[in-house]
Amino acid sequence: MKNKYLIMALIISIIPLSGCIQSETSKINELAPTINNHIKQGDQSFNDAAWNVNNFNYDKALQNCENATGEFNLAKSAAMNANEYAKNSQDNVYIQYFGLVINEIDAKLSATSELNMAIQFFAAGDNETANNHASSANRFMQKAVDFMNQKEEIVKKNPTKFV
Numbered sequence: 001m002k003n004k005y006l007i008m009a010l011i012i013s014i015i016p017l018s019g020c021i022q023s024e025t026s027k028i029n030e031l032a033p034t035i036n037n038h039i040k041q042g043d044q045s046f047n048d049a050a051w052n053v054n055n056f057n058y059d060k061a062l063q064n065c066e067n068a069t070g071e072f073n074l075a076k077s078a079a080m081n082a083n084e085y086a087k088n089s090q091d092n093v094y095i096q097y098f099g100l101v102i103n104e105i106d107a108k109l110s111a112t113s114e115l116n117m118a119i120q121f122f123a124a125g126d127n128e129t130a131n132n133h134a135s136s137a138n139r140f141m142q143k144a145v146d147f148m149n150q151k152e153e154i155v156k157k158n159p160t161k162f163v
Helices: 002-054 058-089 092-123 127-157
Strands: none
Touching (some): 002 058, 092 127
């Protein structure tokens, strides 16, 4: 009789724990589209800024940079929340993945900041300094691509987690 109560108590204590783990994963899955959408919008605004710089439309390029920064910041906020859920779930794959997401977004934020500086120097006629900032923006974007590639590798190795 004691064994029945012990087994029942064990089952009752395990059920809420498994619900918490699933709950964290569900929250991550809910945030993923938001993160991706904000990154895509930020990327589009960044690319629009670069296009406008190349066409000497500096005011529009600065506005595009501002939009990109806003989108990347929204993505980062959601990614940090997802990262907390990943840590709570103690799932190393998700923890590593969202760490890379945050690194990617940070690199894109730095690239956007550098492009913003480049635009201001181009507008002021200081092309040498502007080109230095533009080159720095490109380096940060390359780092972002490196983080994206690392994320893709995690997804390839863990397809069931990223459906």
